[in-house]
Amino acid sequence: MEATRRGFIQFLARGTGLLLVSWVVVRTVAAHLFHAKLPPRSVAPGKQRWVMVIDLAKCDGCRDCTKACTKMHFVPPMQEWIKVYEIADNSAAGSYFLPRTCMHCDNPPCVRGCPVGATYKRTDGIVMMDQERCIGCRNCIAQCPYSARAFNWSEPPHTPEELAQPYSVEHNYPHRKGVVEKCILCPEMLRMGMLPGCAEHCTMGAIYFGDEFEDAVTNSKGDTVQFSRIAAKGAGFRLMEELGTEPRIYYLPPVNRKYPSPTEKHQHDADMANPA
Amino acid sequence: MNQRENNLMQTLDMSNPKFRAWVGLLGAVILWGAFAYSLQLRHGLAETGMRDQISWGLYISNFVFFIGISHAGTLISAILRVTDADWRRPITRMAEGITVVALCIGGTMVLIDLGRPDRALNLFRYPRIQSPIVWDVLSVSTYLSGCLIYFYLPLMPDLAILAEEANLGSFRRRVYQLLSLGWTGTPGEWRLLEKAISVTAVMIIPLAISVHTVVSWIFAMTLRPGWDSSIFGPYFVVGAIYSGAAAVVLAMCILRSVLHLEEYLEPVHFRNLGLLLLSFSLLYLYFNVNEYLTVAYKFQGGEKLLLDRLFSGDYAPYFWTVQVVGVLLPMLLMMAVLGPKRYRHFTVPGLGLASFLAIAGAWAKRYLIVVPTLSSPFLPIQRVPESWGHYTPTWIEWSITAAAFAAFLLLYTLLVKFFPVVSVWETRHMEPPAEEMETVSGFGPRAWGSAARLSLILVGILLVGATLARAEEKPVAGPTTLSVTWSNLPSAAVPKMEDARTDPAPGTPWQIGAFAGGMPHFWNSPGNAAKSPGVYPVVSVAAQLKDVKGQALSFQPVKFKLKTSLGWLDFGARPTDDEGKVALVVRDRRYGSYPVSVAYPGDGVHQPSLGETIVEFGLRPAAALPEGGVLTSPTFTPEIGLPFVLFYGSMWCVFAYSLGYLVIWKMRAARQAIALKPDTQ
Numbered sequence: 001m002e003a004t005r006r007g008f009i010q011f012l013a014r015g016t017g018l019l020l021v022s023w024v025v026v027r028t029v030a031a032h033l034f035h036a037k038l039p040p041r042s043v044a045p046g047k048q049r050w051v052m053v054i055d056l057a058k059c060d061g062c063r064d065c066t067k068a069c070t071k072m073h074f075v076p077p078m079q080e081w082i083k084v085y086e087i088a089d090n091s092a093a094g095s096y097f098l099p100r101t102c103m104h105c106d107n108p109p110c111v112r113g114c115p116v117g118a119t120y121k122r123t124d125g126i127v128m129m130d131q132e133r134c135i136g137c138r139n140c141i142a143q144c145p146y147s148a149r150a151f152n153w154s155e156p157p158h159t160p161e162e163l164a165q166p167y168s169v170e171h172n173y174p175h176r177k178g179v180v181e182k183c184i185l186c187p188e189m190l191r192m193g194m195l196p197g198c199a200e201h202c203t204m205g206a207i208y209f210g211d212e213f214e215d216a217v218t219n220s221k222g223d224t225v226q227f228s229r230i231a232a233k234g235a236g237f238r239l240m241e242e243l244g245t246e247p248r249i250y251y252l253p254p255v256n257r258k259y260p261s262p263t264e265k266h267q268h269d270a271d272m273a274n275p276a
Numbered sequence: 277m278n279q280r281e282n283n284l285m286q287t288l289d290m291s292n293p294k295f296r297a298w299v300g301l302l303g304a305v306i307l308w309g310a311f312a313y314s315l316q317l318r319h320g321l322a323e324t325g326m327r328d329q330i331s332w333g334l335y336i337s338n339f340v341f342f343i344g345i346s347h348a349g350t351l352i353s354a355i356l357r358v359t360d361a362d363w364r365r366p367i368t369r370m371a372e373g374i375t376v377v378a379l380c381i382g383g384t385m386v387l388i389d390l391g392r393p394d395r396a397l398n399l400f401r402y403p404r405i406q407s408p409i410v411w412d413v414l415s416v417s418t419y420l421s422g423c424l425i426y427f428y429l430p431l432m433p434d435l436a437i438l439a440e441e442a443n444l445g446s447f448r449r450r451v452y453q454l455l456s457l458g459w460t461g462t463p464g465e466w467r468l469l470e471k472a473i474s475v476t477a478v479m480i481i482p483l484a485i486s487v488h489t490v491v492s493w494i495f496a497m498t499l500r501p502g503w504d505s506s507i508f509g510p511y512f513v514v515g516a517i518y519s520g521a522a523a524v525v526l527a528m529c530i531l532r533s534v535l536h537l538e539e540y541l542e543p544v545h546f547r548n549l550g551l552l553l554l555s556f557s558l559l560y561l562y563f564n565v566n567e568y569l570t571v572a573y574k575f576q577g578g579e580k581l582l583l584d585r586l587f588s589g590d591y592a593p594y595f596w597t598v599q600v601v602g603v604l605l606p607m608l609l610m611m612a613v614l615g616p617k618r619y620r621h622f623t624v625p626g627l628g629l630a631s632f633l634a635i636a637g638a639w640a641k642r643y644l645i646v647v648p649t650l651s652s653p654f655l656p657i658q659r660v661p662e663s664w665g666h667y668t669p670t671w672i673e674w675s676i677t678a679a680a681f682a683a684f685l686l687l688y689t690l691l692v693k694f695f696p697v698v699s700v701w702e703t704r705h706m707e708p709p710a711e712e713m714e715t716v717s718g719f720g721p722r723a724w725g726s727a728a729r730l731s732l733i734l735v736g737i738l739l740v741g742a743t744l745a746r747a748e749e750k751p752v753a754g755p756t757t758l759s760v761t762w763s764n765l766p767s768a769a770v771p772k773m774e775d776a777r778t779d780p781a782p783g784t785p786w787q788i789g790a791f792a793g794g795m796p797h798f799w800n801s802p803g804n805a806a807k808s809p810g811v812y813p814v815v816s817v818a819a820q821l822k823d824v825k826g827q828a829l830s831f832q833p834v835k836f837k838l839k840t841s842l843g844w845l846d847f848g849a850r851p852t853d854d855e856g857k858v859a860l861v862v863r864d865r866r867y868g869s870y871p872v873s874v875a876y877p878g879d880g881v882h883q884p885s886l887g888e889t890i891v892e893f894g895l896r897p898a899a900a901l902p903e904g905g906v907l908t909s910p911t912f913t914p915e916i917g918l919p920f921v922l923f924y925g926s927m928w929c930v931f932a933y934s935l936g937y938l939v940i941w942k943m944r945a946a947r948q949a950i951a952l953k954p955d956t957q
Contacts, residue, residue, distance in 0.1 A: 026918070030914055030918065033912070033914075034911070034912055034914050037911070038900075038901070038910065038911075039910050039911075042901065042910050043899055044899060047868075047896045047897075047898075047899050048841075049897075078328075078660065078661075079328075080659065083658070083659060084659075085655060085656065085658050085659075086658065087655075087656070100655065106902035106903075106904040106905060107902070107904045107905050107906055107908065108905070108908055109498065109499060111905070111908040112406055112407070112497075112905075112906065112907045112908050113407050113408060113409070113497065113498070114404060114407055115399055115403065115404055115407040115409035115410045115413070116398040116399060116401075116402045116403070116404065116407075117402050117404050117910055118398075120910055121901050121902070121905060121908055121910075123899035123900055123901060124899075125902065133395070133398055133402060134391070134392065134395075135390055135391070135392050135395045135396060135398050135399065136321075136390050136391015136392040136395075137386075137389070137390055137391070137409055138331040138332060138389075138391065139407070139408070139409050139494070141328065141331040142331065142332060142494075142495075142498050142500065142503075142650065143497075143498050143499070145499045145500070145653070145654045146654070146655060147328075147329065147653050147654070147655050147657075149328070150328045151321070151328055151331060151391065152320070152391070153320055153321050153322035153324075153326070153327065154319055154320040154321075154322035155319075155320060177320045177391070178320055178321065178390075178391030178392040179391060179392060180391075193841055193842070195842060209842070210840065210841075210842055211840070211841060211842075212865075213866065213867045213868060213896050213897070214840045214841060214866055214867075214868065214870070215864040215865045215866040216838075216840040216842070216843070216845045216864075216866075217842075218840070218842040218843035222843055223843070224840055224842065224843035224844055224845045224846070225845070226845060226864055228864060228865050229864075240654060243499050245499075246902070246904045
């Protein structure tokens with residue numbers, strides 16, 4: 001066949017036509033296939049959008065939150081669903097305590113990476129964890145920049161109280177081997193209109209919790225404050241904002257600390273141990 | 277059948293004591309590994325050295341390593357076939373064998389790493405296409421199937437030859453006969469086979485490259501320092517081809533001396549493959565420099581800690597050993613034995629040593645990719661036992677790793693025993709009937725429709741009629757009344773920071789239309805993504821304070837409180853004006869209806885009074901997942917899902933075409949046509 005200009009233009013036209021037709025076909029098929037409807041488990045019982053504010057200036061590192069959480073959820077040993085870190089951002093800035101729960105990110109890397117949807121976002125903002133579906137690949141642990149996830153490396157020790165209740169995705173126990181665990185913001189307490197365990201048991205009232213749509217957060221002392229106001233006035237920040245995970249946990253900076261810093265506390269403990 | 281073919285055929289009969297001892301040794305190691313795995317199954321992954329901080333270890337390193345090894349075999353063979361390089365003929369089979377075996381082992385390593393292997397099928401019951409793990413399942417399974425087909429197709433004529441081989445047992449010959457699908461070697465069959473092989477070879481190339489890219493994405497799709505790298509895909513592909521080519525060369529060296537295949541594997545094969553290996557080691561060096569220099573130059577954030585540990589900290593001896601022994605040394609060695617004439621006679625042993633070093637280095641490098649990153653997280657490792665911050669594999673992990681290598685060797689040995697390790701028909705220089713080879717155009721780069729979204733404002737806010745609550749009258753002397761009303765003021769917009777980056781550029785509406793509106797959102801997908809209501813309601817709560825005679829009480833404090841689901845939000849007190857009125861304007865970002873309590877505390881003359889009303893702020897936004905979630909939807913996300921499904925789906929179509937249609941269906945038709953011919957004549 002001779003290569004004519006006319007023939008070549010026809011060839012290009014046919015190709016373009018083919019591309020257009022396939023585009024339309026994909027478009028039509030896709031429009032029929034992908035009408036996104038949320039599965040029931042992703043729809044929260046209420047219309048809230050939960051939010052937590054942790055006032056780092058008020059945290060004295062007593063770890064009552066951790067203890068209450070561990071007790072309430074029968075958290076297996078070596079796991080802390082809310083872990084109180086001691087952080088020093090640089091050598092000049094003093095150290096401070098940083099209670100770290102699951103951040104319940106609005107753009108959660110763990111949910112993105114989970115191959116089976118064992119961890120999933122709920123409409124009230126909670127990143128849930130379903131231990132009955134988890135296959136234990138631990139991709140979520142690799143994905144989470146906050147080290148907020150733990151794994152049951154062996155069969156966790158059980159207590160009768162823990163085993164007394166059937167497993168529910170809202171309280172995440174009885175615990176089991178080979179699955180990932182983390183803070184799920186106590187959905188069963190929220191159902192009853194109560195604060196999550198850590199906020200309820202924070203003796204310093206440092207943890208505020210509430211509904212973003214109510215624009216109010218409440219702490220263990222019964223103080224209810226306007227969320228948008230304390231976040232704005234207190235220069236509230238979120239941990240590792242630069243990663244784009246959009247956490248639902250806000251922190252108020254540890255300025256003008258009301259309690260000794262970790263360094264001061266360690267110093268005090270050392271002084272008490274060796275009264276020279 | 278000539279001398280070298282007889283020699284080759286003898287490998288199929290291997291059963292001397294050395295062979296048995298070798299198989300027995302490998303079998304023992306595998307059994308030991310199986311025992312270790314049974315312990316791990318019973319006691320959980322606590323038997324390994326992995327813990328919450330370093331949650332992936334040897335198993336994942338092995339997985340990446342074996343997938344890497346699997347790379348070169350088929351890829352090299354396919355590229356050489358497509359480019360019609362004639363010298364490839366004796367080495368394609370042994371290269372493809374490595375791929376098939378390594379893929380089986382690599383896939384198993386992931387299963388061994390699972391905390392709940394019993395639930396592995398959940399990957400098929402509830403797959404989420406947004407997860408790199410699912411991409412891996414898709415790509416590795418497709419690749420394994422493709423490689424099996426690509427291994428099998430050129431084997432068919434050999435199977436027919438083996439079925440005629442008198443030295444073999446009758447059972448084995450029947451199996452070969454069965455597997456050859458009744459291959460008779462007519463020109464029609466040859467033509468179909470050549471076509472099927474070339475179609476598969478073309479498709480295998482993009483498939484192979486995609487597989488290791490996807491493996492790298494398991495890491496690159498995280499935020500971790502050291503993994504969060506855009507170069508990871510090609511870096512892994514090059515590393516994989518490097519280690520895989522080294523595996524092919526090493527296998528050639530070993531098979532050549534053990535099976536005496538000198539007549540098949542001539543120095544020219546080593547030289548050609550050696551040059552390929554050398555260029556890939558240079559390429560790998562380049563990628564290493566590129567990967568580490570770009571982060572080391574800036575030394576920022578989380579990467580600083582990681583690089584400190586790699587370059588001069590606790591991982592430094594390991595890191596530099598790997599770079600020197602795994603990359604530099606083999607490179608220099610290959611340059612020496614391939615370059616100057618003086619050392620050419622060392623080509624074969626030199627290449628063997630170099631490829632051994634490269635393989636060992638590749639394995640160690642995989643470990644260095646996986647473990648140091650995990651042990652350098654963003655937040656410090658605190659309040660866990662000291663040992664949890666460091667990873668030391670346990671004997672269980674080492675045993676299973678050893679078993680993996682043993683299984684690799686055993687499977688490869690069996691492959692060599694049961695199938696001729698050199699393609700017989702291809703090396704016979706028997707030219708298949710000259711026929712115009714049909715070539716299939718390769719895949720172009722995939723077009724990734726990027727989902728640009730214009731942020732639509734606006735969930736309309738319905739305003740509901742006001743309700744009036746009467747203040748309670750107190751039957752005491754000097755009571756006061758407090759009547760409360762509320763009304764909506766125009767909604768206020770959520771304040772937005774000025775940012776020229778996110779504002780649409782003026783005067784280019786067609787661009788916005790092309791990129792945001794018209795483009796990829798042709799599916800009605802994000803019904804499950806909520807937009808934040810760009811506005812919030814402003815509500816004014818007004819109260820009128822009167823005494824018992826109905827006179828307005830001026831300049832009295834009135835307190836406002838709002839009941840939330842968890843407590844009372846206090847707005848403090850406001851004074852009434854000279855008409856006894858007081859108004860509170862609430863500009864909070866609040867939705868839903870709330871009881872507002874207005875209280876007058878009273879003074880010496882007037883009694884306290886209380887007013888209440890239910891204030892309707894706007895409707896709560898509908899229950900929906902946050903708009904900020906990228907690929908976090910519980911349903912199929914077409915933006916990422918369609919490219920994967922279409923890419924791997926088209927691979928399956930090609931497999932069905934080449935194996936199912938060409939080889940099974942058409943070949944039978946061709947044979948039947950020939951069988952019928954004598955009758956008609």
